[in-house]
Ligand SMILES: Nc1nc2c(c(=O)[nH]1)N[C@H]1C(S)=C(S)[C@@H](COP(=O)(O)O)O[C@H]1N2
């Protein structure tokens with residue numbers, strides 16, 4: 001078969017599949033079906049990546065399980081520091097993605113305020129806006145259970161171990177502007193924020209943080225926030241664990257004490273048997289963390305010679321000051337190059353040159369943030385938290401894991417997760 005024709009056929013099949021997806025969206029919006037067969041031959045679907053780009057995707061068409069709607073950013077294919085919206089990780093505790101008509105949606109600020117206020121999307125867009133680059137990271141990212149037990153030889157790729165962090169340019173109104181407008185009363189110290197999803201996801205936030213750098217975001221990377229990220233508006237709480245950033249934001253209640261909402265007390269503060277049932281890791285800020293994204297677990301490098309090692313570093317405490325990379329299992333470290341821009345509470349891209357001699361190697365990165373806090377090894381993290389029962393940690397849902405991630409390169413060039421081995 002002539003390869004041009006087969007290529008064309010593949011293109012048409014691809015186009016038809018996309019038309020099917022698009023028509024699904026159209027029919028739910030307008031009530032009519034566009035019919036997926038009648039795709040004109042010479043149509044170009046604007047905005048689609050090259051069909052030769054072997055990245056794990058545009059993120060489109062990825063099917064998510066309704067009982068656990070999670071999408072992980074394909075970090076192994078990432079470049080620079082911005083995550084395209086379609087590749088932003090997604091965490092949802094409700095079993096259905098809200099389908100919100102902004103005309104019907106209001107954000108209401110009430111509780112200990114002088115004037116309870118409601119804002120539509122259009123109201124927000126009339127107010128002075130800010131535009132900032134920040135990461136969002138789930139506090140379960142990199143948790144021990146994500147280091148796969150399915151395939152102990154290979155482990156999961158970096159996408160499924162560390163891909164619950166993404167970084168975007170967020171545009172919106174500082175929450176302080178809205179709170180000042182409402183007039184926060186004396187004695188108020190906390191906010192309880194609720195989303196418009198089925199489960200009414202609710203989280204508590206200290207008022208001081210809300211008045212500092214929190215944004216009610218309506219745009220992401222230059223376009224309206226996607227439904228997965230909280231359309232038409234979400235909280236964006238820089239540097240704090242992901243659940244603080246309540247999506248599909250509907251209510252903010254100003255209160256005088258921290259509320260133990262279901263999502264935080266039952267789901268996000270994990271009781272630890274080794275601490276007498278106390279939830280040690282129930283805290284807000286994400287600690288400094290870095291990970292080599294290429295080469296990383298599940299990839300295979302073709303042979304000895306030159307490689308650029310690259311990865312991401314970030315900290316909830318501010319900007320990344322230094323990243324060091326080791327290619328010999330931690331015996332020696334070399335300072336990595338930080339690509340600009342280096343921004344506080346944002347992903348920072350680092351690179352380092354490496355000549356692989358074809359022998360077994362262990363690659364790892366360690367970052368330091370502007371406050372001088374250094375990313376710990378797994379052993380140091382356990383020591384810091386007073387964990388002695390290391391074996392049970394391997395299968396624990398422990399959160400806020402920012403330990404150094406080692407990747408082992410075997411002599412055949414295959415790269416493996418070496419966190420627990
Ligand atoms: N309304 C609502 N907001 C939510 C959630 C949710 O389930 N419902 N999940 C939270 C969690 S656990 C995380 S990690 C972040 C993830 O944000 P993202 O899906 O935009 O990446 O959203 C948070 N905000």
Ligand SMILES: [Mo]
Pocket residue numbers: 091137138139140242243
């Ligand atoms: Mo999360």
